[in-house]
Structure formats: structure tokens, C-alpha cells
Amino acid sequence: MVLGYSRAIYVEFTNRCDIHTFIRCLIHGFEYFGGVTDIVLTDRMKTVILGTGEDRKPIWNSNFEDLAATLGFTPKVCRVQRPQTKGKIESGIDFVKSNFLPGRKFIDYGDLNHQAIVWCEKKNRRIHGTTGERPIDRLKEENLKPLPTSDRYQKFLEQVRKVHKDGLLSFDGVRYGVPWQYSGKEVVVRDKNGKIEILYDGKVIATHEKHYRSRTIVFLKDQYKGLKEAEGMFYPKPRAIKLSSLEVEKRSLGVYESLLEVGTV
Structure with a gap:
């Protein structure tokens, strides 16, 4: 400038x-x-x-x-x-x-x-x-x-990022860590006074010193604490559904026989 x-x-x-x-x-x-x-x-x-x-x-x-x-x-x-x-x-x-x-x-x-x-x-x-x-x-x-005042233009120094499954997000070529519970969620990254602040629902969940070397990985202290107790799951476990609980529409066998005839010569 x-x-x-x-x-x-x-x-x-x-x-x-x-x-x-x-x-x-x-x-x-x-x-x-x-x-x-x-x-x-x-x-x-x-x-x-x-x-x-x-x-x-x-x-x-x-x-x-x-x-x-x-x-x-x-x-x-x-x-x-x-x-x-x-x-x-x-x-x-x-x-x-x-x-x-x-x-x-x-x-x-x-x-x-x-x-x-x-x-x-x-x-x-x-x-x-x-x-x-x-x-x-x-x-x-x-x-x-x-x-x-800085609060008027702070939004221009923020960007939305998605946290990957490994509990890391990418910002300016550097990967920063957040508590693993936020994996898969969208967070706000704020570049402020030489610090990188990461927020979820307006609450700061991680703060890092800003790094500049591309491909650097910056972990958060105790980033994966409690992960073992959660059986290593980043996302909720899939819920099993008994097939017997599903209602299947009953059709005449003639319907299926007619489908088999479609396209035949």
C-alpha cells in the first residue's frame, strides 16, 4: 500500500x-x-x-x-x-x-x-x-x-473452517488442533494479534501461536484427552435397526413377474 x-x-x-x-x-x-x-x-x-x-x-x-x-x-x-x-x-x-x-x-x-x-x-x-x-x-x-473500533471489523479477520476427523483444521496452509470432540464440525478461525483463536458457537475452544510455515501441524495440549474412553470414536456410533421392526409392503407375486418381462424380446 x-x-x-x-x-x-x-x-x-x-x-x-x-x-x-x-x-x-x-x-x-x-x-x-x-x-x-x-x-x-x-x-x-x-x-x-x-x-x-x-x-x-x-x-x-x-x-x-x-x-x-x-x-x-x-x-x-x-x-x-x-x-x-x-x-x-x-x-x-x-x-x-x-x-x-x-x-x-x-x-x-x-x-x-x-x-x-x-x-x-x-x-x-x-x-x-x-x-x-x-x-x-x-x-x-x-x-x-x-x-x-476493532469489534466493528473483526469479522473480516475471521474464516469458517471444518475440523477434520483427526481433530485438525487448515488455516493459511497450517494445520491447527482443537479438542477431538469438535471433529466434523464447522468452527470460526480468528487471526488476532499474532494468535490463532478457534471458536465454536461464539466460545473460544483453542488458542495457538500463529505459525507461518506451510504444512506445519500444531497440536493442542490434551487435544485427544478422553478419546480412548470414547472407544476412539470421533462420530456417534451407527445405530442398529432390527429388520423385524420395519414394515415391508406386501405385493402380489404377479407384480414381480411383470417386472421381469419388461425389456424382454
Whole structure:
């Protein structure tokens, strides 16, 4: 993200580019800048618009449109085949590629994003080549609107996930554990302050430190406690039904004989 007036920059790396990840990054950017801009200009990507109507107006992705209404910004997209309308962000991406990434070493996405914030802090205090001023100083004149209270936009940091039979669910490529009794159920996963909270019916049933390395498995303490006593069953046992209790319709043998004649030559 690059602010239009101050040229303050925010950088975050992810291993996904879906709508949920995009919205999380956008919120993190606003939190970093300390407020919300009046307008958010983006590329014409499907995480933002699904197409255009007969009046050529954008058909917004409902999640993104909901975020805009909640945070109070006006969404806009770049004009088709007019790359100059997003020159600030394009030059910002080139700046990251040429100034931040070369020779960079990191353990995982968490480590990389920590280094990115340190780099942003440094670059936002340099004299900008276009404005001749420090972005951190001009940021005070951006007139950003205050973010609403976190409970207003917390839902955008949550996702529904189904717990597998092994008592694990997948979130951002990492598998997190919950008490085995919730296997097969749908839960809400919340990314909050470096923690992963898992809720069922509004109640937190598990909390984990956030991990960033894909395919990592994070178990919960006492995750399978009581499983042996339950005879290893994740789901209720099937209930046997005596055939003698079922009512079978009585038919004449002639009905079955007529069925056997169907299709014969």
C-alpha cells in the first residue's frame, strides 16, 4: 500500500491472494498508517470486482464492498489499459523488488514480514525522491479517518473452517488442533494479534501461536484427552435397526413377474 499524498508505504507478504487474505492485508495496512483513506484505488482484480454492469460501473465483490462500508472508504479501480493511473503503487512494487528483496534471508512469512515492517519504518523516514520530504512527516497531513473500533471489523479477520476427523483444521496452509470432540464440525478461525483463536458457537475452544510455515501441524495440549474412553470414536456410533421392526409392503407375486418381462424380446 502507498498513500497518495505522503507516499508512506506498507508492505506485507503472503502465500495466498484470495479475498480473505487481501482484506486482512488491507486492514493491517490501515492499522499501520493509523487511519483510513477517503478513497482506495486498486487494480481490476477479482478480489475487488467481479465484472462491470451495462452502465460500465464495477460489480463489487460483496466482501470488499462490505469492508468499504464498514471502514468508510470509497472504492475505485484503475481504468482499463491505463497503467499510469496506478503509477505510485507500481513504482512502489519495483522499489520493494529492487531495494528490499535482493539478498534477503528469512525463516518464514512471519520473519519476512517482521523484516518488511522494519524496512518500511526506515524508508518512511527517508527523503522521498518525488516530494522532497519525508513520508512520515507528510503522513500527518493525510487527514486519515480514524479506524472504527476493532469489534466493528473483526469479522473480516475471521474464516469458517471444518475440523477434520483427526481433530485438525487448515488455516493459511497450517494445520491447527482443537479438542477431538469438535471433529466434523464447522468452527470460526480468528487471526488476532499474532494468535490463532478457534471458536465454536461464539466460545473460544483453542488458542495457538500463529505459525507461518506451510504444512506445519500444531497440536493442542490434551487435544485427544478422553478419546480412548470414547472407544476412539470421533462420530456417534451407527445405530442398529432390527429388520423385524420395519414394515415391508406386501405385493402380489404377479407384480414381480411383470417386472421381469419388461425389456424382454
